[in-house]
Amino acid sequence: MKSFLIGLLLMTAHLESWGQIQYPRISPASSLIQKIGLSEIRIDYSRPGVRGRKIMGEWVPYGRIWRVGANESTKMTLSDSTQINGQWIGPGQYALYAIPSQNQWTIIVHYNTSHWGDGRTLYTPAEDVFRFMIIPTVTNEFTENFEISFQNLTHESADLMLKWEHTLISFPIVVNTHAQMIKEIEKQIGKNPTAMTYYESARYFQEKVIFPERAKEYLQKAQILAGDKYFIHRVWALVEAQLKNYQEAIRHAELSKKLAEHEGKDEFVRMNDRSITEWKKLAKH
Numbered sequence: 001m002k003s004f005l006i007g008l009l010l011m012t013a014h015l016e017s018w019g020q021i022q023y024p025r026i027s028p029a030s031s032l033i034q035k036i037g038l039s040e041i042r043i044d045y046s047r048p049g050v051r052g053r054k055i056m057g058e059w060v061p062y063g064r065i066w067r068v069g070a071n072e073s074t075k076m077t078l079s080d081s082t083q084i085n086g087q088w089i090g091p092g093q094y095a096l097y098a099i100p101s102q103n104q105w106t107i108i109v110h111y112n113t114s115h116w117g118d119g120r121t122l123y124t125p126a127e128d129v130f131r132f133m134i135i136p137t138v139t140n141e142f143t144e145n146f147e148i149s150f151q152n153l154t155h156e157s158a159d160l161m162l163k164w165e166h167t168l169i170s171f172p173i174v175v176n177t178h179a180q181m182i183k184e185i186e187k188q189i190g191k192n193p194t195a196m197t198y199y200e201s202a203r204y205f206q207e208k209v210i211f212p213e214r215a216k217e218y219l220q221k222a223q224i225l226a227g228d229k230y231f232i233h234r235v236w237a238l239v240e241a242q243l244k245n246y247q248e249a250i251r252h253a254e255l256s257k258k259l260a261e262h263e264g265k266d267e268f269v270r271m272n273d274r275s276i277t278e279w280k281k282l283a284k285h
Helices: 002-018 178-187 194-209 212-226 229-241 246-263 266-283
Strands: 029-036 039-046 074-078 082-084 087-089 092-099 105-110 129-136 137-150 157-173
Touching: 029 137, 029 157, 039 137, 087 129, 105 157, 129 157, 178 194, 194 212, 194 229, 212 229, 229 246, 229 266, 246 266
Parallel strands: none
Antiparallel strands: 029 039, 039 074, 074 092, 082 087, 082 157, 092 105, 105 129, 137 157
């Protein structure tokens, strides 16, 4: 009996040491981190390959839940509240699933991130955050390894794309960058603002065509702290033009051009020249 136990222990130790060999996964893991405005989205998934197989409708069966990749369930981690295909969801980590079909896919955002693969019998729709339908696109482009990517990026949105074989799924992602920016501006202005704090706040207002008088106030404070700078007067000129104060816009543009010439900023010289020409025409009307 004693020799049997010793043999069993030796065999177990042998198997454990043998099992420590790490093989490369056929479907390698991948992580995608994308900033949209001030928000961050991270996606952790695996990338199976076609490897000569028929994927959609066969290897990925129609009408059955799919983990959107391979191995563990695909995870989506959101730093802030995010709108996915028109539905808002709070910050946190979620699982991403799909139910493919030939003409329509169901995309599932799911609370439970602990499942291996699709969860099989452990998966329950009661833990879905929400579902939505997407029509797939058949592409001429062939994608060997399953790929998730973000395209058509702006400060407030992007399209999340799933590609494999000749199938493309795309749906919009939206974040509330404007609310975040206003909150950040108020926070920084309330601390110990520098010239750049005032300038960057004013530039954001100008880009969004909001709070023009406040933008001018901040530009004036930036000028007091930093002196005359070509970029300060450039934004100031744009704010005045938005208010249709074309003579003031021209004055600031000419100052910006002169300062840019002194610093060798040819791009700003050209931008101001174009603006001055345009605003002189508008000032006559």
